[in-house]
Amino acid sequence: MERPIIETRGLGRDYVVGAQVVHALADLTVSIARGEYVAIMGPSGSGKSTCMQLLGCLDTPSTGSYLFDGEDVSRLDRDALADTRNRKIGFVFQSFNLLSRATALRNVELPLMYGRRDRRTRKEMAARALEAVGLGERMDHTPSQLSGGQMQRVAIARALVNEPLLILADEPTGALDSTTGQEILALFQRLNARGITIILVTHDSDVAQAARRILRFHDGHLIGDEPVVPAAHPAEANA
Numbered sequence: 244m245e246r247p248i249i250e251t252r253g254l255g256r257d258y259v260v261g262a263q264v265v266h267a268l269a270d271l272t273v274s275i276a277r278g279e280y281v282a283i284m285g286p287s288g289s290g291k292s293t294c295m296q297l298l299g300c301l302d303t304p305s306t307g308s309y310l311f312d313g314e315d316v317s318r319l320d321r322d323a324l325a326d327t328r329n330r331k332i333g334f335v336f337q338s339f340n341l342l343s344r345a346t347a348l349r350n351v352e353l354p355l356m357y358g359r360r361d362r363r364t365r366k367e368m369a370a371r372a373l374e375a376v377g378l379g380e381r382m383d384h385t386p387s388q389l390s391g392g393q394m395q396r397v398a399i400a401r402a403l404v405n406e407p408l409l410i411l412a413d414e415p416t417g418a419l420d421s422t423t424g425q426e427i428l429a430l431f432q433r434l435n436a437r438g439i440t441i442i443l444v445t446h447d448s449d450v451a452q453a454a455r456r457i458l459r460f461h462d463g464h465l466i467g468d469e470p471v472v473p474a475a476h477p478a479e480a481n482a
Contacts, residue, residue, distance in 0.1 A: 412441065
């Protein structure tokens with residue numbers, strides 16, 4: 244049996260606020276298989292953002308273990324975590340996080356610079372990533388020349404450019420209108436069909452329905468782990 248891409252046991256994260264210890268995430272034990280598409284849901288303060296930070300190697304746990312791609316990353320130092328993030332994880336955020344004066348191509352190239360790839364290789368890989376998200380004709384455009392949906396596609400191309408094992412998306416449709424948001428979700432589904440594991444953090448139940456599995460958090464605890472049941476076709480519902 245193929246090992247999971249993500250496996251946590253008793254994972255927790257505490258923060259000290261004044262004289263108090265805040266248990267932002269407690270005793271998370273979960274397994275995510277390669278190629279899964281998972282939505283993480285919960286209200287503000289539920290622990291979903293802390294979970295994403297730990298799974299994305301942006302933070303280190305206070306307790307428990309986290310195996311990512313077979314490696315116990317909970318024991319890695321800051322430099323090793325940064326290397327893992329750059330090589331194996333792509334991030335997509337609600338606010339796009341693009342350099343305003345850089346072209347789409349240049350924005351997508353950025354993660355490759357940390358990998359010390361030569362300029363020609365960077366440009367070729369960035370161009371392929373932009374073509375994969377349907378922006379092959381917008382490579383020389385800056386963010387101000389792109390729509391919100393196009394900017395998010397640039398951000399997704401940037402997440403893809405290193406050919407990651409995992410994409411972590413934090414409220415990726417939050418700044419978009421509903422039609423454009425659906426286009427971005429359809430793009431995630433196509434990427435998932437190529438075998439890329441996707442974890443999407445959202446408070447929107449409609450957005451979560453695009454995934455195949457939902458993890459629900461409340462007060463720092465995982466309280467639900469359920470498959471997404473596809474909506475019935477109108478003809479089927481009336482049968």
